Amino acid sequence: MLFAPAPHIDAARWGGSCVIFDAESGNTHLLDEYASQILTILFEAREPLSQATIFSSLPAEARRTWEEADVAEVLDELVRMGIVAHQHA
């Protein structure tokens, strides 16, 4: 499975924080630290990434405390919210 920001999502990022705008719903969300980091990786990648690649792209400090299952959980939530789209590899 590969993941990328949904096309109707725009984001503003500063430091570790990410505010996203959902053009479909008109809603604006301030993401928590974990979701912000993952979405930042996806925006900077400019191509869909696998869960494993996302995990390995996390800052070293985050990789010390996260497991890949944590990334999976956050990705599930971001997909549920419509912020991240997924496709089969």
Add this chain to the structure above:
Amino acid sequence: MIVLDLDPYELRQRLAGRGLRVRVGPFVYSIRSPLPEIEAGIGLHYPWHPLKDDDAFVDFHVHVDRPKVLRRWLRPQVRFRFDGNPPFNPLPGNQAFPLLEWGMNWCVSAHAHRWIILHSAVLERDGRCLLLPAPSGAGKSTLTAALMLRGWRLFSDELALIDPGSGRLQPLPRPVSLKNQSIEIIRSFDSGAVIGQVVPDTLKGSVAHVRPMREHVMRHMVDAPPGWIVVPEYMPGVPARLEPLSKAQALMLLAKNAFNYNIHGRAGFRALADVVDRSQCLSFSYSQLDDAVAVFERLAQPASGERVHGDIPGPSTTGFDRQQADMLRAATS
């Protein structure tokens, strides 16, 4: 020609007749009213606002008068009409001028979607705008009036108009609305402040208006970029203090205080994000107006090159955030 150029008879005739066509920033209002309170309020608070000819395009046709039925005489009321229709309920008869001011704000916030409109005071200093987004009761208007009286150019005490293309802010200099204790606080702060009649028992308590400075009205078409976003909060007994505000929180706050953010969609989001990106973002608590003005005076000074160390709380130290901490320390020392 400006309002002051009209003698009282001419002012009254225009208000009672085809309408007084007055420019306020980018908008032309046609104001009609037979009420002496409106005539007095406009004469006092809008003397330097430019007049437009009878054939000039008008953005907002507004009319303040008394209803023509029973409430004209029994516990009289006043009503505001826009293009002939009343968008709100009438108010008690002594609230004519505050009603006009609230109505004029509503005209912009409900219709002027060429701009992104925020519920925020705006002032300018040395070519940069200070935005003060805050709910009612936070001390925003009191602080705005004080800063205006101490050299900051008033853009608006209520509405920030942001050009979505350039991110620049548009002035809309009109009287600053004060409530309750703030009226006497500003009267004591500056004896030269021109404050109109105090109108008691409004929904917001006692209300009075401070006339905008002549030189601010004269520059009503000179826009400026954003420079600071400061969230003020009046707290009795506290020293004046600036604290860092994360840009993410600042953007959420601007979005929350936007009247027409969703109309602009993605472009609105990007425009607000750009405003935040270009601004120092801070929260501010204060109790004494003189201290507050002094803090803003230091904030407006160019940043020193000296690095300041210390435990200023704030977001993670990116390069920009560290510079922000330096300026905070300089402003509050």
